[in-house]
Amino acid sequence: GEDVEQSLFLSVREGDSSVINCTYTDSSSTYLYWYKQEPGAGLQLLTYIFSNMDMKQDQRLTVLLNKKDKHLSLRIADTQTGDSAIYFCAESRGGYNKLIFGAGTRLAVHP
Amino acid sequence: EAGVVQSPRYKIIEKKQPVAFWCNPISGHNTLYWYRQNLGQGPELLIRYENEEAVDDSQLPKDRFSAERLKGVDSTLKIQPAELGDSAVYLCASSQMTVPYEQYFGPGTRLTVT
Numbered sequence: 654g655e656d657v658e659q660s661l662f663l664s665v666r667e668g669d670s671s672v673i674n675c676t677y678t679d680s681s682s683t684y685l686y687w688y689k690q691e692p693g694a695g696l697q698l699l700t701y702i703f704s705n706m707d708m709k710q711d712q713r714l715t716v717l718l719n720k721k722d723k724h725l726s727l728r729i730a731d732t733q734t735g736d737s738a739i740y741f742c743a744e745s746r747g748g749y750n751k752l753i754f755g756a757g758t759r760l761a762v763h764p
Numbered sequence: 765e766a767g768v769v770q771s772p773r774y775k776i777i778e779k780k781q782p783v784a785f786w787c788n789p790i791s792g793h794n795t796l797y798w799y800r801q802n803l804g805q806g807p808e809l810l811i812r813y814e815n816e817e818a819v820d821d822s823q824l825p826k827d828r829f830s831a832e833r834l835k836g837v838d839s840t841l842k843i844q845p846a847e848l849g850d851s852a853v854y855l856c857a858s859s860q861m862t863v864p865y866e867q868y869f870g871p872g873t874r875l876t877v878t
Contacts, residue, residue, distance in 0.1 A: 657806070684864045695768070695855055695869035696807065703864070741806050750795065750865035751820065754806030 657744055657755035664761045671729040673758045675742035680723065682744040686752065687716065687727045690739045699727070699740075729760075737762045766790070768870035770856050776876045782844035785873045789837070789858030796833060797867060798841050799855040807855055813839065814861060846877045 656678040665671045677685065683704050688696040702709045702716045702725075709716045715728040725742055739757040746753055769788040777783050789796050795814050799807035810829065812820040815836040824831065828847070833839040843850055853874050857867040 686867075688869075693871070695871045696857075698866055698868065701864055701866065743806070745865070750859060750867070751809060751812070752807075752867065754808070756804065756806050 657742060657753055659742060659755040659758045662759050664763065665732050667732060667734060667762055667764050669732055671732045671760055673727045673740050675725040675755055677723050677725060677744040679744055679746050682746060684745045685718065685725050686743045688741040688743065690741065696741060732762050734762050736760060768856055768858055768868055770870035770873055772873055773871060774874050776878065777846055779848055779877050780845040783846055783875060784840055784842045785854050787839045787856030787870060790868055793858035794861045795859045796839050797857040798831060801853045801855055848877050851875055851877045
């Protein structure tokens with residue numbers, strides 16, 4: 654089963670902000686990642702954060718990390734219909750490059 | 765720059781038949797990963813290669829699955845014989861051997877076993 658947990662579904666109105674949450678288990682995870690998967694496609698790396706950081710911003714994306722609570726979030730500003738997809742968080746283990754993924758959060762953007 | 769290439773994109777076979785998937789990673793990426801993604805789940809690592817060496821195959825069901833990366837570039841994942849429970853998307857990814865080990869994924873092969 655997944656050691657990384659995410660809520661399964663999020664629905665937002667176009668133009669609003671989306672916040673996707675994730676909890677992980679391995680406190681020694683060095684990097685945490687967010688991936689996006691559109692239908693019929695592989696996973697696209699959106700962003701990552703190093704474990705000694707609290708926040709990382711990249712254009713419309715903001716990642717927040719609470720290491721004490723092992724909580725990671727991805728905020729998408731001004732959400733567009735093209736952002737509709739499944740979003741996976743992943744933690745790194747065992748030499749950093751072994752990724753453990755959550756089950757994914759399906760983001761639906763409606764007008 | 766070309767991304768990770770996988771073939772075939774789709775495969776339908778009957779149970780007990782063999783099947784093989786092929787992956788060509790991004791040029792210069794020494795590390796190659798095979799994942800299996802079941803419906804409604806995140807990917808799970810099957811095997812990881814650093815150059816030609818399989819450094820993590822703990823999740824590979826070795827009774828029926830095999831993989832090879834003979835020249836440290838492209839790789840093949842094989843299932844023989846396939847079972848109904850093997851129906852899934854098989855994803856290949858590659859990365860450089862430097863932090864932060866950004867993994868880039870191919871489009872996957874959707875396998876249906878009937």
